[in-house]
Amino acid sequence: MKKIAVLTSGGDSPGMNAAVRAVVRKALFHDVEVYGVYQGYLGLLNNNIKPMERGSVGDKIQRGGTFLQSARCPEFKDREVRQRGIDNLNALGIEGLVVVGGDGSYRGAQRLSEEGIKTIGIPGTIDNDINGTDFTIGFDTALNTIIDAIDKIRDTASSHERTFIVEVMGRDAGDLALWSALAGGAETVLVPEHKKDIKEVADKIQQGIERGKKHSIIIVAEGVMTGEECADQLKKYINVDTRVSVLGHMQRGGSPSGVDRVLASRLGAYAVELLMAGESGLAVGIQNNKLTKTKFEDIFSTQHVLDERMYRLTNELSI
Numbered sequence: 001m002k003k004i005a006v007l008t009s010g011g012d013s014p015g016m017n018a019a020v021r022a023v024v025r026k027a028l029f030h031d032v033e034v035y036g037v038y039q040g041y042l043g044l045l046n047n048n049i050k051p052m053e054r055g056s057v058g059d060k061i062q063r064g065g066t067f068l069q070s071a072r073c074p075e076f077k078d079r080e081v082r083q084r085g086i087d088n089l090n091a092l093g094i095e096g097l098v099v100v101g102g103d104g105s106y107r108g109a110q111r112l113s114e115e116g117i118k119t120i121g122i123p124g125t126i127d128n129d130i131n132g133t134d135f136t137i138g139f140d141t142a143l144n145t146i147i148d149a150i151d152k153i154r155d156t157a158s159s160h161e162r163t164f165i166v167e168v169m170g171r172d173a174g175d176l177a178l179w180s181a182l183a184g185g186a187e188t189v190l191v192p193e194h195k196k197d198i199k200e201v202a203d204k205i206q207q208g209i210e211r212g213k214k215h216s217i218i219i220v221a222e223g224v225m226t227g228e229e230c231a232d233q234l235k236k237y238i239n240v241d242t243r244v245s246v247l248g249h250m251q252r253g254g255s256p257s258g259v260d261r262v263l264a265s266r267l268g269a270y271a272v273e274l275l276m277a278g279e280s281g282l283a284v285g286i287q288n289n290k291l292t293k294t295k296f297e298d299i300f301s302t303q304h305v306l307d308e309r310m311y312r313l314t315n316e317l318s319i
């Protein structure tokens with residue numbers, strides 16, 4: 001393979017730049033020409049495709065977001081629309097494409113693979129909700145952002161003897177909520193994978209107050225309900241001074257952590273190796289610290305699961 005391209009798609013995540021850098025540098029190292037597609041699949045349709053050199057990815061590894069930019073492009077689901085993108089790649093002689101993104105981006109990549117462009121997916125999302133990998137690029141950075149916020153909230157919660165509800169991202173997955181609850185020492189975590197009775201949560205907070213606890217922190221995943229809804233439901237059972245903190249998009253930003261930079265670099269380089277070996281229709285990942293590849297169809301056919309032992313541990317340690 002002599003020419004490849006790389007794009008970032010879907011929601012951005014810290015470490016996407018490090019992944020793009022790895023793809024570009026690894027390709028150039030092996031004398032493979034490499035192009036950057038700006039604005040994801042939208043840029044593919046609009047021929048927003050530019051050659052990348054060593055310097056194009058200089059001073060990017062430490063930056064959050066994605067310098068290639070991302071965009072939602074619902075029309076890419078349409079076969080005829082996609083053909084425009086394929087024609088643009090063919091016109092430049094590009095045979096392989098690396099797609100950094102989430103589940104939806106993988107579906108686009110799978111279609112392209114079936115339609116003649118060799119594609120490899122790299123998991124880039126803070127949600128950690130993609131099968132075939134233990135961790136997605138951006139999860140560790142977002143986790144640390146949330147922990148930092150919880151630590152600060154804890155200071156003020158304890159000064160005022162308040163119950164804080166912290167709403168975190170994660171879409172339909174509870175990973176961000178669970179990991180941040182365990183690492184932040186929260187009293188309770190609400191995740192989409194487990195139904196928890198709000199009365200039970202209220203009882204636990206009440207018992208804590210009776211034992212002389214100064215504050216309580218509840219982490220609620222956005223996939224369960226909003227922080228405000230959680231506060232309203234709690235009020236039905238207990239009369240405590242409650243504040244809601246919605247961390248929002250700050251969780252998606254910031255300089256990537258060391259763990260995310262290393263993960264992105266390893267996965268980016270591996271994606272290029274697979275394309276050079278003529279492989280396609282696969283996503284790369286990391287499992288037990290080993291680089292792995294999984295067919296897109298296998299990724300879509302299984303449900304993301306929460307680490308049950310960690311869920312139990314979080315509950316056990318927050319008694």
Ligand code: ATP
Nearest residue numbers: 010011072073076077101102103104105107108125
């Ligand atoms: P995140 O979960 O972080 O938001 P994502 O990759 O799942 O990332 P989506 O918005 O679902 O984000 O998908 C990104 C893009 O992938 C879409 O805008 C669309 O262009 C393309 N895409 C999604 N689903 C399909 C599909 N079924 N067929 C072709 N292309 C698709």
